[in-house]
Amino acid sequence: MTERQPGRGRRRRTAGERGAAATTPPADPRQQARDICLRLLSVRPRTRAELATALRRRGIPDEDATAVLERYGEVGMIDDEAFAKAWVTSRHAGRGLARGALARELRQRGVDSSAIGSALTELDGDTEATMARALVDRRLRSMAGVPAEVAFRRLVGMLARKGYSSGLAVRTVRDALAARPGDDGFVDDVDMDALADSVGGDALADSVGGDASAGSVGADGPDGGTRGR
Incomplete structure (x- = not known):
């Protein structure tokens, strides 16, 4: 049998083909930027800052990134x-987050203070109070047999992590416990302000850092993407 010689059977590229490959123009950075933005926006809405960060990570020059972002802003994309x-x-309805937590999340996504303030006008004090009570009542249903003092600490901490003010959290939990059979005596006998102070420091410190899931909501969005529970 004749041994096949290395390289035999392969078609050699012509000089014209080699020249064409060598002169292929580099990719247009603005077209690359458009493609990146469109791909990300097809998954969920994004802020300008989120898109700018994505373009920077992909090595798109600032001048080209700015031009594409400006154009997409003009056309409403x-x-x-x-x-x-x-x-x-979506975050208030889906996770019960209050204005404090929502403002933090939006700042993390590069939304400016003016846009945040405008969006938060959608939530007034009564709306927050109603949601806080619903959250507490729902959690209380799974806390049968839990001592009132323990329940108080856990519930105030939960509301604080979701961005509710300490005053609203304490009032809401106090009222919910007062309505729970057997716990009304706890509310009457205990100094609620002192108890709130004893748990408020840790709870509020946690809330400053955001909800436990807030750091992982980069893939979440107002279009109903996956959310932490």
């Missing part, structure tokens, strides 16, 4: 105000 309003609506 990037709208931080609309993003913020949708975020507030």
